[in-house]
Amino acid sequence: MYSASDLRKGLKIEIDGAPCVITDFQFVKPGKGQALYRCKIKNLITGSTVDKTYRAVEKIDKPNLEERELIYSYPDGEQFVFMDNSTYEQIHIGTDVLGNQRWFLVEDMEVNILFHNNRPIEVTLPFFIERTIAETEPGARGDTATNVMKPAKLDNGYEIQVPLFINEGDRVRIDTRTGKYADRVSKGF
Amino acid sequence: MSTRSPLSAKRRVLEIRATCQAAIRAFFRQRGFLEVETPVRIAAPALENHLDAEPSGTHYLRTSPELQMKQLLGAGYERIVQMGPCFRQREQGHWHRPEYTMLEWYRAQADYHDILADTRALLPAVCRAVHGTAVLSWGGRSLALDGEWTVHRVGELYRQWAGWDPVVDFDADRFDLDWVEYIAPALAEAATPVIVTDYPAAVAALARCKPDEPQVAERWELFIGGVELANAYSELTDPEEQRQRFAACTDERKQAGRTVYPLDEAFLQALHDGLPPCGGIALGVDRLVMLLADVPHIDDVNAF
Numbered sequence: 001m002y003s004a005s006d007l008r009k010g011l012k013i014e015i016d017g018a019p020c021v022i023t024d025f026q027f028v029k030p031g032k033g034q035a036l037y038r039c040k041i042k043n044l045i046t047g048s049t050v051d052k053t054y055r056a057v058e059k060i061d062k063p064n065l066e067e068r069e070l071i072y073s074y075p076d077g078e079q080f081v082f083m084d085n086s087t088y089e090q091i092h093i094g095t096d097v098l099g100n101q102r103w104f105l106v107e108d109m110e111v112n113i114l115f116h117n118n119r120p121i122e123v124t125l126p127f128f129i130e131r132t133i134a135e136t137e138p139g140a141r142g143d144t145a146t147n148v149m150k151p152a153k154l155d156n157g158y159e160i161q162v163p164l165f166i167n168e169g170d171r172v173r174i175d176t177r178t179g180k181y182a183d184r185v186s187k188g189f
Numbered sequence: 190m191s192t193r194s195p196l197s198a199k200r201r202v203l204e205i206r207a208t209c210q211a212a213i214r215a216f217f218r219q220r221g222f223l224e225v226e227t228p229v230r231i232a233a234p235a236l237e238n239h240l241d242a243e244p245s246g247t248h249y250l251r252t253s254p255e256l257q258m259k260q261l262l263g264a265g266y267e268r269i270v271q272m273g274p275c276f277r278q279r280e281q282g283h284w285h286r287p288e289y290t291m292l293e294w295y296r297a298q299a300d301y302h303d304i305l306a307d308t309r310a311l312l313p314a315v316c317r318a319v320h321g322t323a324v325l326s327w328g329g330r331s332l333a334l335d336g337e338w339t340v341h342r343v344g345e346l347y348r349q350w351a352g353w354d355p356v357v358d359f360d361a362d363r364f365d366l367d368w369v370e371y372i373a374p375a376l377a378e379a380a381t382p383v384i385v386t387d388y389p390a391a392v393a394a395l396a397r398c399k400p401d402e403p404q405v406a407e408r409w410e411l412f413i414g415g416v417e418l419a420n421a422y423s424e425l426t427d428p429e430e431q432r433q434r435f436a437a438c439t440d441e442r443k444q445a446g447r448t449v450y451p452l453d454e455a456f457l458q459a460l461h462d463g464l465p466p467c468g469g470i471a472l473g474v475d476r477l478v479m480l481l482a483d484v485p486h487i488d489d490v491n492a493f
């Protein structure tokens with residue numbers, strides 16, 4: 001259990017069995033009143049945010065969290081299979097947890113997975129991955145402006161916005177945190 | 190989170206702080222106040238439910254100089270002011286430090302209305318000394334300190350924002366929580382300085398209750414841009430009532446498992462010997478400097 005005085009920004013706590021993180025924290029003490037701890041709390045599973053005020057005497061549950069490094073292996077229908085290289089345990093994670101991150105999985109990629117009571121709840125990918133552009137309108141030759149964008153499809157079908165000079169076959173780097181184009185790695189031909 | 194910056198980057202704010210303090214001293218000197226220094230280490234800090242004093246050997250560091258200031262009033266000093274360090278255990282946050290600078294002033298033959306008049310003259314004067322104008326720039330907003338000040342009664346605020354009236358039926362826990370969750374955010378939007386007044390007698394602390402409305406204390410608090418800046422009273426001068434309030438607080442602190450401080454008998458004797466009707470105020474100087482310098486953290490206005 002945590003005491004209210006342990007609370008701080010970034011601390012992970014448990015509310016009604018759900019793992020949560022404190023995204024904003026403020027110590028307040030209204031004139032002549034009791035010490036209070038104002039928190040903005042994000043549910044790590046649903047992503048929803050609530051405001052909550054704790055009194056100094058309140059106790060807060062500690063979540064049973066574990067972080068593990070796993071290797072991405074292969075897709076299996078709507079699921080994605082990750083492997084623990086030390087135990088060879090295979091763990092299936094669905095799109096409900098991965099969301100758009102599923103488009104940025106690369107075979108043998110090392111990922112960080114957060115488990116709550118042995119259930120995967122959050123996946124952290126390497127910040128950048130590389131993929132090949134499968135489909136886009138031909139680029140304007142010599143146009144190296146990076147602020148004008150056009151749609152393009154990756155080799156796995158995911159659509160992103162790329163600068164005009166990008167062509168089919170080009171290898172690009174994508175920021176997995178934003179899902180956006182970062183830069184070109186090499187030209188296709 | 191602290192937004193501590195290296196010492197050299199604090200020059201702008203430290204200069205504002207020095208100008209602010211010089212302007213405060215000049216203001217009170219010009220109005221015939223005597224600046225005093227009372228002990229920082231005291232044997233008997235004022236008993237309040239939610240104030241914890243830092244122990245210092247056989248003594249405590251003061252949470253406020255008020256008990257000594259009032260003894261001076263009793264001895265015939267009619268206008269006194271003090272600016273110096275006060276200490277409160279475990280108070281740490283954007284707006285709190287365990288050690289901070291408090292400005293307190295007191296007037297004999299006066300009440301909380303007179304203290305409000307002082308405050309309404311002081312703040313524009315300080316702002317002018319620092320910025321050359323009485324308009325404060327705070328978090329992207331402009332707040333005129335010499336224009337209108339909005340006054341709200343506590344009962345009205347709770348009825349409007351929280352749906353109940355603490356003056357009629359007091360609930361200490363709900364009073365604090367609803368303040369923080371509903372009323373403080375509403376006040377933070379105000380375009381003028383805000384005076385919140387007529388607190389329930391249960392949170393009178395060292396304030397006098399209204400003679401014709403005894404369920405209400407003659408106490409106000411000042412909020413500027415949502416910042417709680419000062420707390421003022423028509424001071425309680427009745428020795429018996431003061432003794433009863435200290436006794437009630439002693440019981441509450443015992444029940445809550447908090448340290449109980451000895452009674453300040455010299456202070457109670459001064460009330461017994463006769464204190465003139467008087468008003469007083471405590472104003473957080475660090476918070477005032479935060480407003481003047483437009484910075485978000487109390488650490489930003491202190492060198493260390």
